[in-house]
Amino acid sequence: MALEIPESVVLSKLDKLANWVRSNSLWPMPFATACCGIELMATGASKHDIARFGAEVMRFSPRQCDLMIVAGRVVMKMLPVLQRIWLQMAEPKWCISMGACASSGGVFDTYAVVQGIDRFIPVDIYVPGCPPRPEQLIQSVIDLQEKIRKTGTFGGSEFAKRVAPEGPPQNRDIPGDVVVAPGDYTKSRRISLN
Amino acid sequence: MPFDEICQSLRDRFGGECFTRSEFRDNRRIHVAADRLFEFMAFLKEQGFDQLAELGAADYLKYPSARDRYGIWYILVNTITGERLIAKTFVNDPDPAVASMFPLWKGADWMEREAYDMYGIVFEGHPDLRRILLPEEFTSYPLRKDYPLRGRGERHNFPVITRAES
Numbered sequence: 001m002a003l004e005i006p007e008s009v010v011l012s013k014l015d016k017l018a019n020w021v022r023s024n025s026l027w028p029m030p031f032a033t034a035c036c037g038i039e040l041m042a043t044g045a046s047k048h049d050i051a052r053f054g055a056e057v058m059r060f061s062p063r064q065c066d067l068m069i070v071a072g073r074v075v076m077k078m079l080p081v082l083q084r085i086w087l088q089m090a091e092p093k094w095c096i097s098m099g100a101c102a103s104s105g106g107v108f109d110t111y112a113v114v115q116g117i118d119r120f121i122p123v124d125i126y127v128p129g130c131p132p133r134p135e136q137l138i139q140s141v142i143d144l145q146e147k148i149r150k151t152g153t154f155g156g157s158e159f160a161k162r163v164a165p166e167g168p169p170q171n172r173d174i175p176g177d178v179v180v181a182p183g184d185y186t187k188s189r190r191i192s193l194n
Numbered sequence: 195m196p197f198d199e200i201c202q203s204l205r206d207r208f209g210g211e212c213f214t215r216s217e218f219r220d221n222r223r224i225h226v227a228a229d230r231l232f233e234f235m236a237f238l239k240e241q242g243f244d245q246l247a248e249l250g251a252a253d254y255l256k257y258p259s260a261r262d263r264y265g266i267w268y269i270l271v272n273t274i275t276g277e278r279l280i281a282k283t284f285v286n287d288p289d290p291a292v293a294s295m296f297p298l299w300k301g302a303d304w305m306e307r308e309a310y311d312m313y314g315i316v317f318e319g320h321p322d323l324r325r326i327l328l329p330e331e332f333t334s335y336p337l338r339k340d341y342p343l344r345g346r347g348e349r350h351n352f353p354v355i356t357r358a359e360s
Binding site for chain 2: 119160
């Protein structure tokens, strides 16, 4: 029996609808710690205007955001803060690692700088550059929109499948870069994972 | 006040053998033993060097011709005349320690905490000597020359959050 559907009604999948809505209204959480943050500001300003892609609502509270843009180097003192902010963001959420430092530590191969945030939090899109041009960041937002449209689900089941750590293994092929566990950072007062 | 005059007044007050002097261009330095530094500084403050402009430290491990491990310098300024004077002292392992200048200059507070943070030099008498830049859990002193550039794994020593559990 064919159902009479008026022309004003459009049928779709719930997943597809959710993806369409989410991808066109990404609210970035600017985690800007260095010069990439300036490019991030330029991306939000009138010349490049990230509003053209629906991602202009930068909120400085993680509770209101669904896209974390880590722009700049993250030092070991900041990492628990980064993890805490990431955990405070509401689902569904995505993460863009902007620039060489956030993605790999960049030129700062020192004791204090985390060698890529993907070692400790999940990352969806990496943006190369030092710092990346605003066009590159806009392209990463477009790529993320495409990723959401292609893989997103209404209930977020694509996230539940990502159970393994996604970054490089710790101490990867850096001789002498062995954890000797000085200090207990897991019980640091600056973060609680529970 | 000419440098000779300052040195003469120091000799009159403390005796001639307890410090040495050196000059390089307009840098006027006195080198004082660590255990007598505080009284020297108190005297210099009375003489008009009323501002502690800078306090720093250095590790002289494997430095050519160095006899001591850590150097600590204090740059004093006479705010009336604009004159500067550098006081320098040396301390050694295993317990590098020197008197805190906090009773004389409150501005020494954070500078001494930074030197403690980076070199592990203890400033005796400091009211709140704890780390200022590095996290409290840090156990090393990273500006020491025998500390590896990439650290001892501190930057890797965090829990990993996967996407499924966050």
